[in-house]
Amino acid sequence: MRAWLVFALGLLATVVGALWTVQGLGYVGGSVMTGDRFWAIAGPVVSLVGLALIAIGLRRRRRGLP
Numbered sequence: 001m002r003a004w005l006v007f008a009l010g011l012l013a014t015v016v017g018a019l020w021t022v023q024g025l026g027y028v029g030g031s032v033m034t035g036d037r038f039w040a041i042a043g044p045v046v047s048l049v050g051l052a053l054i055a056i057g058l059r060r061r062r063r064g065l066p
Contacts (some may be wrong), residue, residue: 003060009052017047 023033024040033039 003057005057006053006060007057010050010055010057013050013053014047015044015050016052017043019043021044 019028020033020039021043022028023031024036024038024043026035028034
C-alpha cells in the first residue's frame with residue numbers, strides 16, 4: 001500500500017475516532033451515538049489505530065517505500 005494512502009487512512013481514522021469520542025461523551029448532539037458509552041470507548045481505540053497508521057505512513061515516506 002502506498003505511503004500516502006496509509007497516511008490518509010490514518011488521518012481519517014483519527015478524525016472519525018475523535019468525533020465518535022465526543023459524541024459518545026455527549027458533547028455533540030443529534031445522533032443515536034450521543035451519550036452512548038460504546039462510542040466513548042471505541043472512539044479512542046480508532047484514534048490510536050489512526051495515529052499508528054499515520055506514523056507508519058510517515059516512516060514509509062521517509063524511507064521512500066511505496
